[in-house]
Amino acid sequence: MYGRKVKLRFFFxxxxxxxxxxxxxxxxxxxxxxxxxxxxxxxxxNFAELEKKKIRIGGMVKKNSISADANEISFIITDFxxxxxxxxxxxxxxxxxxxxxxVAEGILKDKNYFLASKILxxxxxxxxxxxxxxxxxxx
Amino acid sequence: MIKxxxxxxxxxxxxxxxxxxxxxxxxxxxxxxxxxxxxSPEDYKQSHSVxxxxxxxxxxxxxxxxxxxxxxxxxxxxxxxxxxFFLISKSLAPSGLIFNIIALxxxxxxxxxxxxxxxxxxxxxxxxxxxxxxxxxxLLAWRIYQNDDKVxxxxxxxxxxxxxxxxxxxxxxxWWNTLHQPASINILSKSTIHSSMLFPLMIMTAAFALxxxxxxxxxxxxxxxxxxxxxxxRL
Numbered sequence: 001m002y003g004r005k006v007k008l009r010f011f012f013x014x015x016x017x018x019x020x021x022x023x024x025x026x027x028x029x030x031x032x033x034x035x036x037x038x039x040x041x042x043x044x045x046n047f048a049e050l051e052k053k054k055i056r057i058g059g060m061v062k063k064n065s066i067s068a069d070a071n072e073i074s075f076i077i078t079d080f081x082x083x084x085x086x087x088x089x090x091x092x093x094x095x096x097x098x099x100x101x102x103v104a105e106g107i108l109k110d111k112n113y114f115l116a117s118k119i120l121x122x123x124x125x126x127x128x129x130x131x132x133x134x135x136x137x138x139x
Numbered sequence: 140m141i142k143x144x145x146x147x148x149x150x151x152x153x154x155x156x157x158x159x160x161x162x163x164x165x166x167x168x169x170x171x172x173x174x175x176x177x178x179s180p181e182d183y184k185q186s187h188s189v190x191x192x193x194x195x196x197x198x199x200x201x202x203x204x205x206x207x208x209x210x211x212x213x214x215x216x217x218x219x220x221x222x223x224f225f226l227i228s229k230s231l232a233p234s235g236l237i238f239n240i241i242a243l244x245x246x247x248x249x250x251x252x253x254x255x256x257x258x259x260x261x262x263x264x265x266x267x268x269x270x271x272x273x274x275x276x277x278l279l280a281w282r283i284y285q286n287d288d289k290v291x292x293x294x295x296x297x298x299x300x301x302x303x304x305x306x307x308x309x310x311x312x313x314w315w316n317t318l319h320q321p322a323s324i325n326i327l328s329k330s331t332i333h334s335s336m337l338f339p340l341m342i343m344t345a346a347f348a349l350x351x352x353x354x355x356x357x358x359x360x361x362x363x364x365x366x367x368x369x370x371x372x373r374l
Contacts, residue, residue: 002219006218006219006220009217009218010218013214013217013218013299016296016299016300017299017302017303020299020300020303021303024303024307028307032315035262035315036262036315036316036317037259037260037261037262037315037316037317037318038316038318039316040316058316058318092255093252093253093254093255094252094253094255095184095185095253095254095255096255100184103318118255118256119255120254120255120256120259120318121253121254121255122254122318122320123184123185123253123254123320124320124321124331125320125321125322125323125331126323126331126332127182127185127189127192127323127331127332127333127336128182128183128332128333128336129180129181129182129183129333129335129336130180130181130182130183131180132183132333133183134183
């Protein structure tokens with residue numbers, strides 16, 4: 001039905017696509033550690049040794065764990081399996097709140113204590129008006 | 140025959156269309172802006188900064204849609220040697236790049252008050268930047284290569300390589316830990332955006348799609364005029 005050239009070009013495109021998909025799969029697999037933006041407290045627990053360089057830890061801010069004084073704020077990041085104490089001095093983003101997502105960048109002092117130099121808030125995919133939120137909470 | 144469009148026939152339609160598309164775009168954009176800036180509620184968590192979503196999300200959708208369309212058309216055009224498909228792709232690309240940049244810039248503006256940073260080397264954001272670079276390469280290729288046969292091959296190859304990035308953008312938030320939140324709107328499951336916010340989002344998406352169509356028609360007409368000036372009446 002189609003000419004030989006058309007068939008050749010079709011298989012050429014398919015070959016390029018398959019090669020690209022396989023190679024990008026392999027590259028992303030091997031680079032996984034660099035592709036992820038942060039690690040969870042459970043990942044930190046599994047470290048064989050402490051990392052000296054800057055890392056990011058992400059999870060939820062544990063309920064009732066925030067305590068702040070004049071120049072320092074400390075709280076606990078949890079992934080509901082493991083948790084880690086974080087202390088930070090500086091301004092926190094608006095969406096930083098107990099029970100919400102957070103990413104802390106800094107240095108791990110030991111497996112339970114993290115000294116953050118930057119705090120980012122991670123928000124979830126839920127969007128709703130305040131009244132709806134209030135109605136949901138009543139339930 | 141799909142392969143040989145009559146230039147004059149297409150031009151008689153596409154040269155009149157921009158007027159109507161422009162009027163429709165202005166109407167839909169006005170409704171969209173009023174809905175998203177005035178009538179839509181504020182978010183329980185982000186309050187008014189959620190309104191950036193009504194520009195950010197449609198822009199990201201449109202740019203991904205346009206890149207996918209360009210790849211599809213270029214690939215089919217390459218396999219079956221359909222010149223018209225390349226001209227359509229070429230005319231679509233500029234608005235794709237514009238919306239890609241809009242998505243990145245509004246993302247930065249949104250990220251500062253909510254996350255606390257303008258930029259993060261997170262998988263979603265970085266892959267979106269890579270898409271912008273593919274758009275730039277694609278558009279540059281059209282400028283660099285004058286020879287028709289060569290430019291078709293080069294641009295098809297750029298889109299085929301670039302299309303690998305599109306599923307990575309889509310699923311980056313599910314595959315890896317990212318600062319960017321996961322998708323709120325899913326085809327298979329219930330969306331996590333309240334319906335009062337979903338409505339303006341859809342209207343704004345329609346407005347941006349109309350804008351892309353408008354820019355496309357203007358670019359495409361230019362291409363058709365160029366062909367007519369060469370004295371050809373068939374593509």
